Amino acid sequence: MTKYPQKTIGELCNIIKGETGISSATPGEYPLVVTAKERKTSATYQFDTQAVCIPLVSSSGHGKKSLNYVHYQEGKFALATILAAVIPKKHDEIYAAFLNSNYGIRNAISYTTGVGSSQGNLNVNRVRPYVIPLPPLAEQKAIVEKVDYLIKIIDQLEAQIKHRKQLAEELMPTVLTETFE
Known part of the structure; x- marks a missing residue:
């Protein structure tokens, strides 16, 4: 039992799918968060906030269950279509970078991707009910x-x-x- 109150990620955050196609993005001044370790760039942005960007498909290739490279991003940025942004609803309640820790999204992802096919796909509806401690x-x-x-x-x-x-x-x-x- 944790000494902190617990809430679900869905109670604390909005989860929004990315809209930028990686191959069709025009390079530019804004970071484009992708499933790889290094970000690309984009001439346009979708978000202007703090968010944890989670991959919806495996970045290791077909047949691999790993969902590597969960990214913390802030400011103006574009997000690839194969990722989703987890954005705090109330910034005075939860710090977005904290969601990137093992207490939050990373743990939820490892929990929710352990079931199903051999391909590492993430269903964000399975992340929403995941309970995290809220110091x-x-x-x-x-x-x-x-x-x-x-x-x-x-x-x-x-x-x-x-x-x-x-x-x-x-x-x-x-x-x-x-x-x-």
Whole structure:
């Protein structure tokens, strides 16, 4: 049992499907949120708000259940047709970036995509009734700050590991040559 009140995502948020075709979008000044890690651009925008953008189909290809790259986006942005924006109804009740945490949308997606066919498709009607804890707004922001901080540390560590692997690969021929001489 959580110490916080609980509400459904449907009570807290509107879920709106994207309207921009990825291949038909004219590149421009606005971010175009897609299912890939990196965003594209668009000459037009659909939203001017804070939202968590969730994929409706697998970004890993047919036959894969993964729905990777849930994106937090704010300001003016376009959204591809194969995504939906989860937008707080009351910004003084829930912080959109908090929805991007494991307490919110990410957990709901992993819960709702575990059933059905081998293709990772998300039915937003199954996300709406998902219940999440609702800490006070200040605590939601503190959680997001902590998670962002930890993600930066993870990114730094991954970069160090990649660099050290590269160094090891470069040194391996020298070590082998010296060993056999």
